[in-house]
Amino acid sequence: MYKSDVLKHFGGTSKAASALDISHSAVCQWGKIIPEKQAMKVERITKGKIKYVPSMYEKTNTAGAQP
Template identity: 50%
Template sequence: MLKSTVLKYYGTGAAVARALKISSAAVTQWPEVIPEKQAYRLQILTKRVLKVNPSLYDKSPAGR
């Protein structure tokens, strides 16, 4: 899940933080691909409006 998509949905990082019950600073520190755990939480909170893209989190070596 991309941070830009999440911010577009919620409007602000503070709103994302409130939804996840985490600090705004934590949201600010996310890279563009947000942490997997938070992505799945957001998928549940938004009733799948925001969806996890598993390929963004694929940890297998390339070319397999």
């Protein structure tokens, strides 16, 4: 889930933080893609208007994989 979509939906950083019951600074620390736990919460509280997409959070790191 993209940070920009969440901020647009809620109307800014402070309002998103309030809706998610987290600090303003926590939202400011998000990267382009928000943390998975918060993405699931956003989908729930927006009643699916913003979708949690599990594939965005799949690990693609193959380091250490056996050939």
